[in-house]
Amino acid sequence: MSKTFDELIAKVNEMEMKKVSVAVAQDSAVLEAVRAAKDRKIADAILVGDKDKIRKVADEMNVDISDFEIIHVADDIEASLTAVKLVHDGKADMYMKGLLPTKDFLKSVLNKEVGLRTGKALSHVCVFEIKGIDHLLFLTDVAFMPYPTLEDKVSIIENTLQITKACGIENPKVAPLAAVEVVNPKMPVTVEAAELTQMNRDGKITGCIVDGPLSLDLSIDPEAAKHKGATDRAIQGDADILLFPDIHAGNLVYKALVHTAEVKNGNMLTGTKAPVILTSRSDSFEVKVNSIALAAVVAESMKNN
């Protein structure tokens, strides 16, 4: 089981090297990240996009890309379809966004002929290593699905279980979060959290332990759980997956962690046939490299199942 990003990367280093296909690769931050990923034996890359522009950006950043395969496609939409088809056809293992709008990137992911759709809803997972917490935390959905319904939340949990499994976490604990840890009919989020818990008990959500509604302290802090006497709960400060009520709560907590705590993190899209890396321009260099490592672990796990 990977408990830190160092452990995750060590695991990746032991695997056969995976390959990431980059859509519209003329993006300085992405080129730096794939260079570092290759140097650290995390993943190789195929750069799809405008060859001249890719070379120009690499030169400006002083990034050596001589050992990467480059596929020249000048048009951005065409480049994205070419890049995603490489993953669809098994010539690459992961798909990564370069210099094109998220909307266009997602269209390629969902393309019926060459894309990576499974029919499942897509969701986003952000993996955190946080100082003071002895295992990885999987936050979802902090960036993609705005207002998930109960059904969406089931999909989000199922999508995320693929990622926890890839990280070697057996039967992870899922905390459907709220401001409080008891059901309050005036707070629909708590009612839905209880419904998810019941669906898990009834065998409708499997491969994990769901216990909600749960406040954040009871989810991540064993001392707080002890102090509050939460001895009857399935989760006592030891949650693996934090399921957020909506994108606002998720995104605000995500950014609170990144901007105030000591953390490492990486993220990816889930619900696709192969790992999809959709980092944003505000993500740091390390986040991009961590995201590639995470995707590589998931690609390996998908291959073996």
Place this chain on the structure above:
Amino acid sequence: MSKTFDELIAKVNEMEMKKVSVAVAQDSAVLEAVRAAKDRKIADAILVGDKDKIRKVADEMNVDISDFEIIHVADDIEASLTAVKLVHDGKADMYMKGLLPTKDFLKSVLNKEVGLRTGKALSHVCVFEIKGIDHLLFLTDVAFMPYPTLEDKVSIIENTLQITKACGIENPKVAPLAAVEVVNPKMPVTVEAAELTQMNRDGKITGCIVDGPLSLDLSIDPEAAKHKGATDRAIQGDADILLFPDIHAGNLVYKALVHTAEVKNGNMLTGTKAPVILTSRSDSFEVKVNSIALAAVVAESMKNN
């Protein structure tokens, strides 16, 4: 302007000593906090409740309460009404919850004859000193009002301005938070945030600068604001007041800060005639002492206006 809790407490030390009236004072954590507050010259206290029980709890905790005034009222509801009346009548400056349910405590706060109601909506503010951020942050509402309407949000801002003013912050910057920093009609929170901003421009919300919707990184991290090129925004990582979409988002961020970042914090209820301290059993000793100091600063400010 107070930028840390040490500065806030130094300010309190220079003031004439305030007095906190405690409702149902036979609470070990509260007795420890008022003892420390008096020792640190933050505030004196009047203990209202069952005299024997108060003495017993103090003895068990080895807390010296010999220099506190005790008013014996055996019945809890009666004790709360007696305690709040002391503040109503100006015999004490702040009102604090002891060992009684929040519901009963609030009833005393809102009592028409002896309570502290102003006709305004009550809201909660949590003040944070966070390592890496060079000024105090005022988070609202993370604990009291579940799903504030637009009108409620105006009240929350107005209530919080009393607190920032007491802390010496002129024209504070208010960030109505969301997952994103642009208006998206599919996200009602962003529409309301824009409406609050417009109301501020139109002079309907005064004494502050409102700029929303705003993501958390643009609200609290000047580097992130610079990186994202947010040079046209009134807030560029320098928000004072963080206005949350709802209690779930607020409470989850609040607990993320407390349980993962290096922080000091204190909190109080607002919208009342005098400061009301409503700490919870999960709040640490230091949080309770900080909350008394915060209330003392606000009491002084209210007296001078």
